[in-house]
Amino acid sequence: MEVVDDPIRVQTLVGKEAVPPQYVQPLETRPQRIVGNGNDNDNDEPSPPVIDLSKGSSVREQLERACRDWGAFHVINHGVPVELLGEMRRLGRSFFEDCTMDQKLSYGCDPNSPASEGYGSRMLVASNDTVLDWRDYYDHHTLPLSRQNPSKWPHFSPNYRKVVADYSDQMNSLAEKLLCLISESLGLPSSCIRDAIGEFYQNITVSYYPPCPQPELTLGLQSHSDMGAITLLIQDDVGGLEVLKDGKWVLVNPLCDAIFVILADQTEMITNGQYKSAPHRAITNGKKARLSVATFHDPAKMKIISPAFEPPKYRPVRYGDYVSSWYTQGPEGKRNVDALLI
Numbered sequence: 628m629e630v631v632d633d634p635i636r637v638q639t640l641v642g643k644e645a646v647p648p649q650y651v652q653p654l655e656t657r658p659q660r661i662v663g664n665g666n667d668n669d670n671d672e673p674s675p676p677v678i679d680l681s682k683g684s685s686v687r688e689q690l691e692r693a694c695r696d697w698g699a700f701h702v703i704n705h706g707v708p709v710e711l712l713g714e715m716r717r718l719g720r721s722f723f724e725d726c727t728m729d730q731k732l733s734y735g736c737d738p739n740s741p742a743s744e745g746y747g748s749r750m751l752v753a754s755n756d757t758v759l760d761w762r763d764y765y766d767h768h769t770l771p772l773s774r775q776n777p778s779k780w781p782h783f784s785p786n787y788r789k790v791v792a793d794y795s796d797q798m799n800s801l802a803e804k805l806l807c808l809i810s811e812s813l814g815l816p817s818s819c820i821r822d823a824i825g826e827f828y829q830n831i832t833v834s835y836y837p838p839c840p841q842p843e844l845t846l847g848l849q850s851h852s853d854m855g856a857i858t859l860l861i862q863d864d865v866g867g868l869e870v871l872k873d874g875k876w877v878l879v880n881p882l883c884d885a886i887f888v889i890l891a892d893q894t895e896m897i898t899n900g901q902y903k904s905a906p907h908r909a910i911t912n913g914k915k916a917r918l919s920v921a922t923f924h925d926p927a928k929m930k931i932i933s934p935a936f937e938p939p940k941y942r943p944v945r946y947g948d949y950v951s952s953w954y955t956q957g958p959e960g961k962r963n964v965d966a967l968l969i
């Protein structure tokens with residue numbers, strides 16, 4: 628296996644006047660908007676729907692529309708204490724901003740293993756000539772509990788490990804609840820998608836996007852869809868997450884108490900393409916650092932995923948094989964799940 632050097636953390640580039648050439652996107656993938664200058668959101672631009680989970684009877688209908696039209700939506704009244712969302716954001720930010728680089732590097736992830744836990748900067752990179760993302764991150768392995776080893780997580784704050792463990796529990800329950808509702812919205816038994824995924828493999832990734840001297844040339848995270856079943860994301864008030872809707876990039880409004888739900892590739896497969904995974908990306912800005920916390924819920928590597936409808940439109944795939952092809956080919960704006968279409 629090719630041995631990869633430990634990547635430069637983007638935070639160490641802050642203060643430069645220009646971005647190094649490896650971070651410059653080709654013309655066709657450069658962002659079309661600059662956030663943080665007061666005209667972030669085009670008034671005519673549609674916004675992802677907001678679904679109130681406490682509104683019993685209409686929730687399934689709203690979910691159905693949001694899943695078909697967007698593959699992504701906000702949920703409010705989701706049952707997760709909003710103080711916990713705030714604590715997770717605060718502690719996540721504190722790691723990046725209050726720890727020294729030496730402290731942070733003592734948690735550095737293994738650059739030779741694609742999904743290793745810890746502090747890194749090059750997660751979605753397929754080859755050495757891929758344009759780099761303007762992002763640093765901290766990835767935590769949280770579920771199943773046999774993968775959870777809090778001694779590997781930052782200990783600069785006495786609360787950090789407890790907050791991450793509580794956050795993991797809460798996201799797990801919400802992901803289960805949403806997959807049940809999503810199954811029901813398609814007339815499937817409520818446990819259908821949940822059972823098709825099996826035991827959740829959950830990762831929590833805190834992404835930190837330092838201010839960028841040339842936001843018009845860069846992306847914080849290149850276009851991709853998430854590989855697993857369902858992603859639950861919170862962000863701060865800076866804004867920069869975009870989802871692709873009818874061929875256009877639409878900004879996801881930061882809603883402080885909401886959780887943003889992103890359908891991922893295995894849910895597209897199981898629903899036989901009735902609900903598509905949502906391509907999304909993050910843009911950067913010149914003034915403020917931006918933070919997001921994404922919680923991924925994936926099947927086990929050995930799990931075979933196949934559509935729950937006849938006739939199937941996708942070939943069955945072992946999840947581990949799907950992941951390996953993703954890491955060797957990279958997202959590069961393609962929809963990897965399309966490769967499984969029959």
Ligand SMILES: O=C(O)CCC(=O)C(=O)O
Pocket residue numbers: 832834848853860862867868907908909918919921
């Ligand atoms: O930072 C964001 O808003 C997006 C993060 C994301 O898409 C990911 O980590 O897969």
Ligand SMILES: [Fe+2]
Pocket residue numbers: 851852853858907921
């Ligand atoms: Fe993502």
